[in-house]
Amino acid sequence: MKSLASLAFTVxxxxxxxxxxxxxxxxGYLSQGITQSVDxxxxxxxxxxxxxxxELGLNGRYAFDxxxxxxxxxxxxxxANRYDQGLRLxxxxxxxxxxxxxKWSGHLHLGRFKNQHWLYSATRDVPHxxxxxxxxxxxxxxxxxxxxxxxxxxxxHLNRLTDAGSWEVNWxxxxxxxxxxxxxxxxxxxxxxxxxxxxxxxxxxxxxxxxMNWRFGVSLLDSDFRYEPAPVDNLFKGESEIFRTMxxxxxxxxxxxxxAELIRERQRDTGAFAPNYINSRISEGGYVQLRYLxxxxxxxxxxxxxxxxxxxxRDGSQLMEQTxxxxxxxxxxxxxxxxxxxxxxxxxxxxxxxxxxxxxGARVKGLFDPRTQLSTHPEWRMWAVQLMYWF
Amino acid sequence: MDNHASQIYCCLFAVLTACMTVCTPAQxxxxxQIIYSQQNDNVRLSHSDVLKIFTGNRQYWDDGSKITVFxxxxxxxxxxxxxxxxxxxxxxxxxxxxxxxxYSGQGDPPTTVNSERALINAVLTTPGxxxxxxxxxxxxxxxxxxxxx
Numbered sequence: 429m430k431s432l433a434s435l436a437f438t439v440x441x442x443x444x445x446x447x448x449x450x451x452x453x454x455x456g457y458l459s460q461g462i463t464q465s466v467d468x469x470x471x472x473x474x475x476x477x478x479x480x481x482x483e484l485g486l487n488g489r490y491a492f493d494x495x496x497x498x499x500x501x502x503x504x505x506x507x508a509n510r511y512d513q514g515l516r517l518x519x520x521x522x523x524x525x526x527x528x529x530x531k532w533s534g535h536l537h538l539g540r541f542k543n544q545h546w547l548y549s550a551t552r553d554v555p556h557x558x559x560x561x562x563x564x565x566x567x568x569x570x571x572x573x574x575x576x577x578x579x580x581x582x583x584x585h586l587n588r589l590t591d592a593g594s595w596e597v598n599w600x601x602x603x604x605x606x607x608x609x610x611x612x613x614x615x616x617x618x619x620x621x622x623x624x625x626x627x628x629x630x631x632x633x634x635x636x637x638x639x640m641n642w643r644f645g646v647s648l649l650d651s652d653f654r655y656e657p658a659p660v661d662n663l664f665k666g667e668s669e670i671f672r673t674m675x676x677x678x679x680x681x682x683x684x685x686x687x688a689e690l691i692r693e694r695q696r697d698t699g700a701f702a703p704n705y706i707n708s709r710i711s712e713g714g715y716v717q718l719r720y721l722x723x724x725x726x727x728x729x730x731x732x733x734x735x736x737x738x739x740x741x742r743d744g745s746q747l748m749e750q751t752x753x754x755x756x757x758x759x760x761x762x763x764x765x766x767x768x769x770x771x772x773x774x775x776x777x778x779x780x781x782x783x784x785x786x787x788x789g790a791r792v793k794g795l796f797d798p799r800t801q802l803s804t805h806p807e808w809r810m811w812a813v814q815l816m817y818w819f
Numbered sequence: 820m821d822n823h824a825s826q827i828y829c830c831l832f833a834v835l836t837a838c839m840t841v842c843t844p845a846q847x848x849x850x851x852q853i854i855y856s857q858q859n860d861n862v863r864l865s866h867s868d869v870l871k872i873f874t875g876n877r878q879y880w881d882d883g884s885k886i887t888v889f890x891x892x893x894x895x896x897x898x899x900x901x902x903x904x905x906x907x908x909x910x911x912x913x914x915x916x917x918x919x920x921x922y923s924g925q926g927d928p929p930t931t932v933n934s935e936r937a938l939i940n941a942v943l944t945t946p947g948x949x950x951x952x953x954x955x956x957x958x959x960x961x962x963x964x965x966x967x968x
Contacts, residue, residue, distance in 0.1 A: 542923045554918070
């Protein structure tokens with residue numbers, strides 16, 4: 429937070445320089461929806477229908493010249509039970525356009541930058557850029573939203589257009605703040621201390637052939653977390669190491685498009701629950717989604733998402749056994765089928781509806797929360813309708 | 820319209836015609852053509868340059884001035900034709916790309932207009948602008964301006 433304040437001060441100082449004549453612009457979006465989850469509290473408690481599905485954002489870009497710009501976005505988010513409701517500084521960074529080197533053009537982002545590494549990560553909280561209100565949880569786990577969305581640090585974005593297609597390379601290094609609520613969501617309601625991210629180091633490369641109808645990508649993530657217990661705490665000092673590998677694919681046709689991302693995540697946890705606690709697992713999952721464009725205004729979505737918390741325990745039986753029956757086996761996996769419909773009713777206006785049928789609870793926030801265990805049935809469902817406008 | 824304004828229009832049309840010839844030398848007679856108002860006879864745009872500009876990867880001219888991109892609304896036939904012919908993309912692909920650029924803070928989206936005539940007029944009258952047009956649209960616009968003079 430201190431580094432962010434320093435950055436903000438620097439930005440304000442730069443903006444106040446009288447000799448600098450630049451150009452500014454701003455854009456925004458607002459979205460309101462209704463939603464419900466049945467037989468799970470993923471979205472709402474006790475199966476209530478709620479209007480707690482609000483997303484507002486306002487971003488600005490001030491270019492001092494063709495090399496340097498300052499960019500920021502503030503958002504207000506209410507995603508029902510998925511993450512903390514409230515105002516956030518989504519990003520605030522200095523965008524430096526680098527000189528072309530060997531036909532590679534590039535940008536360096538310094539400050540709170542956006543995650544550019546996954547298909548939807550750069551605009552994850554911008555409703556009209558997503559295929560659905562609730563993204564496939566195997567990759568875009570909402571419990572990790574604030575950590576995965578961006579970091580305080582540096583991002584290098586390079587691209588090059590060749591006869592063999594276009595290349596995009598991203599590298600970033602930084603870290604994010606973890607709230608008390610998120611700490612409890614990961615470690616249980618008994619956690620009184622503070623979880624912290626030491627660093628997150630990411631790399632991705634995308635290639636698009638000259639035909640422009642395919643896009644392939646690979647991304648890597650390496651991150652370390654630690655838990656610092658409170659003076660009086662039921663938990664102990666602990667650490668987590670995460671290494672994520674993802675492959676991505678998109679295909680564009682005139683009337684339909686398909687996109688898919690596959691994830692493998694290796695996680696090693698030590699301490700926290702007991703001084704000698706060690707847990708190592710490899711999670712696997714991914715999604716495939718097909719959008720069919722009936723005409724310029726209407727399109728339909730079919731999506732299948734699957735996730736296994738531990739590839740060596742796909743039915744969750746070991747998870748139940750290791751927790752003494754506290755965590756039901758169906759929290760070891762989560763398979764979702766989604767149908768959606770979109771209506772682009774006017775330029776910059778969209779109405780979107782979706783229904784998700786879910787089996788399992790591996791991506792329901794609060795695995796170790798008894799309330800989550802009781803409220804999540806082996807099979808559950810959720811739906812959402814969103815009206816959105818952007819400018 | 821006074822003589823000075825007429826001269827400016829004539830000059831812009833001369834530049835525009837040259838640009839169209841340079842940018843799309845081997846395309847069919849009814850193919851969309853790139854038009855721009857850069858008042859520099861030395862500007863030459865390759866296919867790669869066009870792709871970079873219309874996909875947000877290049878936002879400034881060589882002289883450091885800002886590129887202002889004009890487009891038609893996504894559901895208009897000429898826009899679809901332009902996307903396929905010049906960018907090898909579909910309009911929804913281009914929309915998504917610009918949304919990502921705009922809302923992740925990497926640039927400003929193109930200005931959209933709702934007719935070809937408005938697009939041509941906007942490109943011709945905005946410094947540093949770029950857009951596209953059909954030969955028929957250019958001819959019609961040229962005749963209209965000639966009548967107005």
